[in-house]
Amino acid sequence: MVQRYGMAPHFPGLTTGSCPAQPITACNHPAEILGKSEKFRNYYRGTNTGRRLSWQTKMGTVDLKATFGKGQKHELNVSTYQMCVLMLFNNAGQLSYKEIEQATGIPASDLKRSEPVTQSLACDKGKNVLRKEPISKDIADTDTFLFNDKFTSKFFKVKIGTVVAQRETEPENQETRQRVEEDRKPLIEAAIVGITKARSVMNHNNIVAEVTKQLQSRFPPNPVVIEKRVVSLIEREFLGRDKGDRKLYRYLAQKECIVS
Incomplete structure (x- = not known):
């Protein structure tokens, strides 16, 4: 599955350690994911009776295949939230913070404050697969994000972590x-x-x-x-x-x- 920027998800296997008791979190999954998640939901319901399946979108990781400038390819290990943000750039050259928030449905507390998804993608030196304008470490509602087609790394597999949240007031x-x-x-x-x-x-x-x-x-x-x-x-x-x-x-x- 190769689109505009060649970003396509590949999911590692599920383990029991990936399913601790946590409050249910929701966000809008990319269209490429919806068909696969629905197929798994139908399979799960067919093999398990009396159980409810809920997606913990705040948890888990995804291996995302990405193609950057001059055809350079990398496999990005990102969180589910980060995947939802990056997949938006298959169909857009740039997006405002508000557009990302509306399209993904990720709570603002996760998108830019307590676990700043956008900050980790655009402001972590050496792993900034996105570019942010204006350039700063803080995320504002008026910021604009662009796919960083000049991203390079000496490693084929790149793990994009979550930056440390800003100190609370x-x-x-x-x-x-x-x-x-x-x-x-x-x-x-x-x-x-x-x-x-x-x-x-x-x-x-x-x-x-x-x-x-x-x-x-x-x-x-x-x-x-x-x-x-x-x-x-x-x-x-x-x-x-x-x-x-x-x-x-x-x-x-x-x-x-x-x-x-």
């Missing part, structure tokens, strides 16, 4: 911490409910100790956050204070529902 750090805290709330509450259900009645210090012990392999829960989740569970009547000793918390058996 303090507001971004605070937003990240808030998202992490929100994601941890259900886990902390589930641990509290499970522990108090097994023990029926527990005091506050024991709850904090047991929750910390149970979750420490995943993350170190903050005692202040645990206390807030206990209060929240009391307000929602998953737990109740003991009438004789308000320092004791009692699991309310009538609230048989899942904490989420």
Whole structure:
């Protein structure tokens, strides 16, 4: 499959290590990929019942055959996201950042911030298979990208890695911490409910100790956050204070529902 710039994907074999539990990420696959992915989807559905197949486009790698100026050929090892961007240049001489974002559907957080796909393709010296105008290390909405037909390498196979993301600003750090805290709330509450259900009645210090012990392999829960989740569970009547000793918390058996 050779098109304008001779870029055609070849996929390495799937392994169980390529399929960890991750949030589902989506982007628009190139037309050359859609037929093959649909054929595999039909095969998978035909050999597996009761299972769902989801594409983790944020993960995995692709071997991309590319032809540059004067017919120089290389095999680029790129991420799936990078492949989706590069394949656009089979049919375009240059593209703006906004055009790439719209065509691929890759979230801006991955395209230019947390794992900057465009930056790794255009700004990594010695591996810049794209050119960016204006020349700078930062990616802006007004930037334009061109296929670098003057790209050269002494190696036939070239691995295009992902550049280190820019340092987050303090507001971004605070937003990240808030998202992490929100994601941890259900886990902390589930641990509290499970522990108090097994023990029926527990005091506050024991709850904090047991929750910390149970979750420490995943993350170190903050005692202040645990206390807030206990209060929240009391307000929602998953737990109740003991009438004789308000320092004791009692699991309310009538609230048989899942904490989420």
